[in-house]
Amino acid sequence: MNSIAEFQHSSEFEKSLNASFMLSSLNGSELRAQWIIRLKKVLAEVVSTLQNAFVEGKRILYAALVANKVMDSKIKQGVPGVLCKLDLEKAYDHVNRKFQD
Numbered sequence: 001m002n003s004i005a006e007f008q009h010s011s012e013f014e015k016s017l018n019a020s021f022m023l024s025s026l027n028g029s030e031l032r033a034q035w036i037i038r039l040k041k042v043l044a045e046v047v048s049t050l051q052n053a054f055v056e057g058k059r060i061l062y063a064a065l066v067a068n069k070v071m072d073s074k075i076k077q078g079v080p081g082v083l084c085k086l087d088l089e090k091a092y093d094h095v096n097r098k099f100q101d
Helices: 002-010 015-025 028-046 062-077
Strands: none
Touching: none
């Protein structure tokens, strides 16, 4: 807001505002690559290691595959029982709390 007020008063932008326009010259795929590189540096600090989808080396379907293997194993063994999966949290609930402090 101060920058806008100063522009209205002096009719000049601060030179530091030019830095925010550096990425505008990149095309879509280059811009995406830049954001992925930047995001990869902080992702491990932000997302809990319990999260399957966004942890390097894990795949989003691992949790579903484990559940299917448990079901198949119980069916093959002939063991009666009930398998109940409770998904009480969303992916965005797994943010490392140290990151927020």
